[in-house]
Amino acid sequence: MVGIDEVARRAGVSAATVSRALSGNGAVSAETRARVESAAHELHYVVSSNASSLASGRMRNVGIVVPHLNRWFFSSVVEGAERALLRNGYDLTLYNLSGGGDERRSVFDHFLRRRRVDAVIAVALELTTDEISGLLALDKPLVGVGGPLAGVPSLEIDEIAIARLATEHLIMLGHTAILHIGGSSEEDTDFHIGSHRRIGFQQAMTAAGLPVAAESMICADFTMADGYAHAKQALGHPHHRPTAIFAASDEMAIGAALAARDLGLSVPQDVSIVGIDDHELADFFQLTTVAQFPERQGELAAEILIAQLEPSRREEASLRVPLPFELLVRSSTARPQG
Amino acid sequence: MVGIDEVARRAGVSAATVSRALSGNGAVSAETRARVESAAHELHYVVSSNASSLASGRMRNVGIVVPHLNRWFFSSVVEGAERALLRNGYDLTLYNLSGGGDERRSVFDHFLRRRRVDAVIAVALELTTDEISGLLALDKPLVGVGGPLAGVPSLEIDEIAIARLATEHLIMLGHTAILHIGGSSEEDTDFHIGSHRRIGFQQAMTAAGLPVAAESMICADFTMADGYAHAKQALGHPHHRPTAIFAASDEMAIGAALAARDLGLSVPQDVSIVGIDDHELADFFQLTTVAQFPERQGELAAEILIAQLEPSRREEASLRVPLPFELLVRSSTARPQG
């Protein structure tokens, strides 16, 4: 393992100068810097992050805590964050809580406290006040993605507006009998996303002067299977079959589309369907949806943290724009049949 | 930040003893250990991983390099690895190469060389000899998952046997006109998984005395959309419509099932379909498939590395069993129609 003083010797300078030249902290003449850089390059020198961290207090590593990795939204957020971090020379340490209670405790009590990370990103986690205060006690930047965290800056998407947009799309097409398949309000790792989206649905309906019957709002678990089951139930009803379905996730929307087909109904002729997410399968199923760009959310979270960690690059600090979303009209929605 | 000597003072011992008591290296009397532990606990002491690593050379951190995070197989492997590592007190640093060439270079040249990881897991990566020798030069344990790596111990699943099993299932049911939708041979991040599976298909067919026409093997890209397109093409052919399809992935198999339905064919009455993976959607679509347990693969990889890093726990070192797979018969396969 070639060390810093080997490089120093070869470049004919001191270790201190090598450190300055390579890290960019402290002034070094252009010429010296060039000599150091080429010496380092020739020797295949790479700093030891431990030694560097120990001496400087900076880890160049951020932790990301997710409730699952296996789901499209989460893996997309992580991918985005990873990309942005890598680009800036940071490592990403992953903490996945999907294993259960014990894991969660050890992540918060032990792993995150080893001073191995400079900052942490919490994705769609409802943290307890203990957990939050534990993290804040580390005195490390912390940002939430996918929901509000008490006392923590968070990237929030306007769930209500998204749901309203999807609903308005159906209303604009002329639908009045619209079924909403939403999230159950008990899911505790989500931030009441289900209820926010339900509120958006209700707002849009009410604004259009349409009635919202209790049975036109159904709770499901965001999976394709559950979307299928509930849609089949609703579409098979002999009296009040909806002409349109707004599902709170693309997976449920796809399930609903499959249910319609299995009943012999065509989409969108017999029933229009709109989802939320722009899931990777949405295009294949030609699903109209509201895209929410989770990769971008992960990237943004990472950039915010980096800006906080490196005040020199503060240009990027004002990235706190509201998160974008966008209606993508494909072939699963149309006017109701004359 | 409370440090080791604060704990030492409170426990009335030296820092060295605290280190020994807390890490388990070196003998400490039960009584002393208890005193140290409670002192550490009361003070909320957590070791600084940098200082510890710098002094000991051990990082308690393993890197995992994946070509994508967004796909079921990879995120499952990562989840499994993460779980096993966390359980053993290790961190998992994620390197995702999906961004493109530059990222790949910097991961191998820079990130993995910072001595921040004790070992690395390479998932379904065809490493160049340069990359491999670079990694081996770090003198760190390295294990591959999902394909053979020249000169590197790897967790390999018997792709040929898997494909044979799936094909034999169809043959056993009485099918003779079987279409294989496989991977293209060019995909360079996979380990010729496509071709191995094709070979297994051919072996089973040949062993059963069935002809394998060139047009009964089709290349696709493992996505649902491509499986759909190719299946539709084949099932719509006026002359030689297959009675069964063996797809090299569940996503393609699901695409094929949807294509069949769109043509008005029923599964399994008109066409049987079998996949590989046991993807999360396989159950919903009632797909017969060969499960390959990627989470278990990730876990196993992590356990092998830990056993190598901690010779004391060598009991687990012989975990090198062949990877399991299993035919799951659901409702997408049946005898061909009379």
Next chain:
DNA sequence: CTGAAAGCGCTAACAC
């Protein structure tokens, strides 16, 4: 702009 020197917080020999 550069060098010398003093640690960062812990672990590992080595004594006792």
Next chain:
DNA sequence: GTGTTAGCGCTTTCAG
């Protein structure tokens, strides 16, 4: 079993 003593490889004052 426990304390003492050196570092681990870098960064960062502080002089110059």
